[in-house]
């Protein structure tokens with residue numbers, strides 16, 4: 182033990198010397214970003230048809246090949262086992278359904294537990310928020326004070342609140358991440374350097390929750406919002422970009438590999454995330470370590486792939502690791518597709534200023550919260566305000 186400490190002391194200065202992260206805006210390189218409106222072959226993209234038939238599918242393919250791996254669409258069967266659970270903390274305001282989603286492919290099966298809280302008040306079908314959770318879901322459901330998933334507040338506004346734990350799909354762990362759909366349903370993905378890894382697997386899980394929403398009469402699946410915080414936010418963006426069934430896509434402090442522009446190299450970098458969390462992204466993404474300019478995409482184009490559906494990006498001032506400015510810029514640049522292709526008047530400020538903390542414009546929302554990296558009630562309240570406007574939710 183002592184020896185370990187000694188070794189740690191001797192080697193740690195070296196370690197710090199290697200790991201330099203930039204928090205100085207004046208050291209951010211000049212950005213030359215891939216143009217949303219020029220295809221890989223050089224075609225100019227002007228119309229909805231050109232965007233939807235050429236550029237958007239091309240971008241999804243580029244993100245799949247170079248960053249996340251694609252989300253497999255094929256399986257043999259999906260089955261929902263639903264039971265009503267009357268023993269829970271929210272019984273005054275919600276009915277709880279425990280859903281086991283069972284998916285089979287090539288004779289193998291995977292089960293995912295989805296927990297759904299339906300408002301007791303008001304008549305359905307209810308719009309729904311799905312949270313992709315990398316925190317222990319049972320612990321969240323057992324703790325009434327936890328703001329990470331404020332069930333009572335969500336349900337009281339007339340929404341259904343649904344959550345699943347990523348551990349059921351692909352454990353959030355370098356050694357065990359294959360211990361889910363990557364072993365059971367899609368083992369061939371691991372042989373492909375551009376195949377699905379952790380984040381894409383979580384996005385796949387969210388899509389199976391959507392399959393359930395489509396089968397549930399109490400839920401209005403056409404008014405569904407997918408939410409993720411941080412690593413979950415990265416997965417939410419990837420799910421939202423791929424699957425048009427999500428009417429609203431919300432990323433909270435998703436940072437590097439999520440909303441933040443990789444080329445800014447501010448806070449967490451591609452190299453660092455590939456080193457700490459190699460199992461989130463595919464192997465091809467490693468080629469961009471210290472080589473962000475070679476990426477055929479940047480993250481503003483992920484926001485663009487969600488257009489014209491609603492997108493909300495949230496940052497926190499003290500979460501500089503996630504590069505709030507880079508998150509805002511992605512949204513700002515990605516939202517050009519909303520305005521220039523879809524003719525939606527998006528009104529974001531040119532430069533983001535700290536005092537301007539919440540922006541809601543048609544289809545696009547943003548806030549910069551005070552404080553640290555976390556998913557808080559404040560964040561959820563902003564999401565609900567945005568979604569309410571987007572859905573013109575009648576109470």
Ligand code: GTR
Nearest residue numbers: 410411412413436437449454
């Ligand atoms: C950090 C990681 C971030 C972010 C965060 C989280 O350690 O560097 O990219 O995903 O974890 O998920 O809270």
